[in-house]
Amino acid sequence: MGKCCKCNRRLLCMCLLPCMMTGHLLVYVMVSIFVTISYTPPKINVHYIAPGISSNSSALASHPLGPFWNLRLEDSALWNQLQHAWDRQHNPILRGNTTGVTGKPRVKLLSEIEEECLSDCMSHKCSVPRMDDINSLPEQMRAFIRSMHCREYPLLINQPDICKRNNISFGLEGPMLLMAIKSQVGNFENRQAIRETWGRSGLVKGESNKKGLLVYTVFLLGRQDSSTGPHPDLKNLLDLENQKYGDILQWDFRDTFFNLTLKDLLFWNWLEEYCPTAIFVFKGDDDVFVRTGALLDYLHKQWEEHNLWKAYTNETSMNLFVGDVINNAMPNREPSTKYYIPERFYKGVYPSYAGGGGVVYTVSLALRLKEMSEKVRLFPIDDVYLGMCLHRLGISPSHHPGFLTFDLPATHRNNPCSYSSVLLVHRRTPKQMLTLWKQIQNLSQC
Ligand SMILES: *[C@@H]1O[C@H](CO)[C@@H](O)[C@H](O)[C@H]1NC(C)=O
Ligand SMILES: *[C@@H]1O[C@H](CO)[C@@H](O)[C@H](O)[C@H]1NC(C)=O
Ligand SMILES: *[C@@H]1O[C@H](CO)[C@@H](O)[C@H](O)[C@H]1NC(C)=O
Ligand SMILES: *[C@@H]1O[C@H](CO)[C@@H](O)[C@H](O)[C@H]1NC(C)=O
Ligand SMILES: *[C@@H]1O[C@H](CO)[C@@H](O)[C@H](O)[C@H]1NC(C)=O
Ligand SMILES: *[C@@H]1O[C@H](CO)[C@@H](O)[C@H](O)[C@H]1NC(C)=O
Numbered sequence: 001m002g003k004c005c006k007c008n009r010r011l012l013c014m015c016l017l018p019c020m021m022t023g024h025l026l027v028y029v030m031v032s033i034f035v036t037i038s039y040t041p042p043k044i045n046v047h048y049i050a051p052g053i054s055s056n057s058s059a060l061a062s063h064p065l066g067p068f069w070n071l072r073l074e075d076s077a078l079w080n081q082l083q084h085a086w087d088r089q090h091n092p093i094l095r096g097n098t099t100g101v102t103g104k105p106r107v108k109l110l111s112e113i114e115e116e117c118l119s120d121c122m123s124h125k126c127s128v129p130r131m132d133d134i135n136s137l138p139e140q141m142r143a144f145i146r147s148m149h150c151r152e153y154p155l156l157i158n159q160p161d162i163c164k165r166n167n168i169s170f171g172l173e174g175p176m177l178l179m180a181i182k183s184q185v186g187n188f189e190n191r192q193a194i195r196e197t198w199g200r201s202g203l204v205k206g207e208s209n210k211k212g213l214l215v216y217t218v219f220l221l222g223r224q225d226s227s228t229g230p231h232p233d234l235k236n237l238l239d240l241e242n243q244k245y246g247d248i249l250q251w252d253f254r255d256t257f258f259n260l261t262l263k264d265l266l267f268w269n270w271l272e273e274y275c276p277t278a279i280f281v282f283k284g285d286d287d288v289f290v291r292t293g294a295l296l297d298y299l300h301k302q303w304e305e306h307n308l309w310k311a312y313t314n315e316t317s318m319n320l321f322v323g324d325v326i327n328n329a330m331p332n333r334e335p336s337t338k339y340y341i342p343e344r345f346y347k348g349v350y351p352s353y354a355g356g357g358g359v360v361y362t363v364s365l366a367l368r369l370k371e372m373s374e375k376v377r378l379f380p381i382d383d384v385y386l387g388m389c390l391h392r393l394g395i396s397p398s399h400h401p402g403f404l405t406f407d408l409p410a411t412h413r414n415n416p417c418s419y420s421s422v423l424l425v426h427r428r429t430p431k432q433m434l435t436l437w438k439q440i441q442n443l444s445q446c
Contacts, residue, residue, distance in 0.1 A: 077347040078131050078145065083377045090375050137342060138335065141380070144258040145345070148378045151265050156223070157242055157250040162216055163275035174277025176213040177299060178363070180267050183286040184255050185224040185234050188241065190286040193430035195245065197437035198290040207293040207443070209300055215292065216278075218247050220263045222255030229254070257338055258380040260356075265378075268370035271363065279303060280320075281366055284358030289428040289436055291419065294402075298423065299360065317364040321390060323354025324406075325399035329384075339381065346379070353387025354397045357405035357426035368393055417446035 134142055163174055179199055183191055195201075195217065203212030221238075224231045242248040251266050253259055264283070271281070280299050284290065306318045329350045331341040361369075372389045379385040390397055402423030412418035416439035419425070428436060 077343065077345060079346045079377055079379065080348065086375060086377060131344070137344075138340060140256065140258045140338075141340070141342065141345065143254075143256070144378075144380045147259075151262065151378060153251045153253040153262065153266065155249065155266075155270070156252050157221075157238075157248045158270075158274075159218060159246055159249060160274055162218065162246070163278060165216075174214075174275065174279065175216045176278075176303075177215045177280045177282060177292075177296065178271070178275055178278040179215065179217040179282045179284075179290075181217065181219050181284055181286050182260065182263055183219040183221055185221055185231070185238055185250075187286050188237070189430045191219055191241070193433040194286060195247075197433050198292045200292075201247065204292055204296060206297040206300060207291075209297050213296050213300065215296070216247075216275075218249050219286070220267055221248060221250040222253045222259060222263070223250070224255045260382040261378055261380065261385045264382055264386060265370070265373055268366050268373070271366055272370060276363060276367070278363045280360055280362055282358060282360050284424065285356065285426070287427040287429070288357050288405075288424055289426075289433055290358065290424050291422060291440060295360070295423050298400075298402075317368070318362045319365050319368075319393075319395050320398070321354070321359065321361040321365060321395060322398045322400045322403070323359035324357065324403040325352055325354050325397045326350075327352045329353070341380070350384050351387040351391040352397055353383045353390075354399075355403070355405035356383035358403065358424040359383075359386070359397070365395070416440060416442065419443065420446050 131145065134145065137145075163178070181191075181194060181199065199217040201216045202214070204215045205212050225233045225235060238248065238250070249267070249270060251262070253262055267283070271278070280303075282290070282295070302320055303318075306320075310316065331343075331346055331350065332339040333343065334340055335342075369386070369389050372392050373385075376385070376388050376392060379388060387397065400423065402421055404422055404425045407413070407425060407427070408418055408422070416436075419436070419440050420443050
């Protein structure tokens with residue numbers, strides 16, 4: 001009897017075990033299917049809105065939440081359309097085939113127009129490829145569209161030797177930091193305050209690292225005189241200033257907000273030709289305040305780490321890009337603001353970009369950005385354009401909490417000690433720059 005019981009039990013086991021295992025498997029499969037079906041991708045509800053917009057969210061237009069770089073053609077937005085044509089032209093697989101995805105001949109036409117334009121940059125015959133009722137757009141948008149195919153303007157004032165200066169006395173090959181500051185012809189006072197404070201050219205000591213590092217400052221200007229609008233003609237004054245300081249770079253284009261991207265492109269060209277031996281570039285506005293010493297300490301540390309790392313890998317170029325990084329921003333759709341980008345011009349979310357008050361990046365990266373910019377259509381907002389080029393290089397801008405493009409909290413602004421963790425702060429008048437510069441010499445007592 002005992003024997004039979006044992007045998008029954010074994011039989012039972014042999015029958016039940018596979019059943020139980022199949023059951024488990026079934027449950028697992030069902031749960032997996034259920035989870036997969038019920039999954040919805042996370043929704044990003046809070047979008048940072050590029051500055052200048054009112055708080056009225058009903059004014060915000062709809063926008064896709066998908067990836068910024070999209071192979072689908074946004075048929076109704078001019079920039080996306082133009083960029084799409086370039087993407088296809090520069091795509092090694094599709095090269096030579098300029099027919100659009102939909103087979104419509106439209107994209108092909110654009111690239112034909114383009115060739116005419118390149119040979120005849122400022123002619124109006126190649127303006128505005130097929131944009132309906134362009135006249136309903138604000139004037140600055142229209143001006144941008146009319147000239148967005150043009151990115152080469154001659155230098156009016158150059159400093160061909162600035163990076164060769166003093167090379168013998170310091171025994172250095174190039175400056176550690178080249179400060180390129182976007183200014184306008186009339187802002188003499190800002191430039192002078194910068195020269196006397198944080199933008200001093202020459203050997204500059206770090207705050208902790210007392211070894212001096214070579215810093216040069218240049219100011220990036222376009223044209224603002226009677227031929228570009230109601231501007232007083234300050235040409236003679238500018239010439240005088242340049243004779244005295246030799247730090248002005250001026251190009252022959254209208255210096256307007258939507259033309260600021262040109263300053264980046266033309267500066268990169270200049271950099272490649274006249275100062276490729278510099279290591280870092282600071283690019284910023286003439287109404288920011290920079291703690292240059294602290295910035296130099298930070299950069300020197302990054303540079304040493306890179307050199308240490310370089311010994312182990314063969315990574316020769318350093319791709320640092322730091323600033324106040326803004327993610328997931330969407331275009332400003334408020335027609336009355338200076339940042340307004342109509343939906344008919346650009347659709348989509350902006351790539352991550354660093355707020356334009358001031359950013360720092362390596363010269364080797366600047367040269368790569370220059371190359372990439374030849375494949376990216378001009379965009380009217382310069383910080384966003386930089387973000388677009390970075391994105392295509394596969395590089396994310398790094399956020400540094402010391403870059404305060406939206407200033408310190410109002411209650412902390414007058415306390416010098418609150419600047420001890422600041423690298424850059426926006427915005428300061430020339431007078432404030434001078435005061436602050438004196439105050440921060442004493443930061444070690446905080
Ligand atoms: C926001 O939009 C609503 C509806 O469009 C309008 O009634 C309201 O006045 C707007 N508010 C502001 C601050 O513009
Ligand atoms: C270009 O692409 C279209 C469709 O996408 C195709 O029909 C055509 O044959 C291609 N032309 C060449 C030269 O590859
Ligand atoms: C230093 O400058 C002189 C001209 O001023 C140039 O010939 C020389 O190559 C420079 N040296 C270095 C190391 O850059
Ligand atoms: C940019 O500069 C060019 C050349 O001076 C000018 O034709 C164009 O209108 C300017 N664009 C804007 C948006 O002001
Ligand atoms: C770095 O490059 C050198 C010469 O090109 C080569 O001999 C060496 O093996 C490389 N090292 C690494 C870690 O790739
Ligand atoms: C810096 O500190 C010294 C010594 O405490 C003081 O005499 C001087 O006034 C301070 N300077 C400023 C600009 O605060």
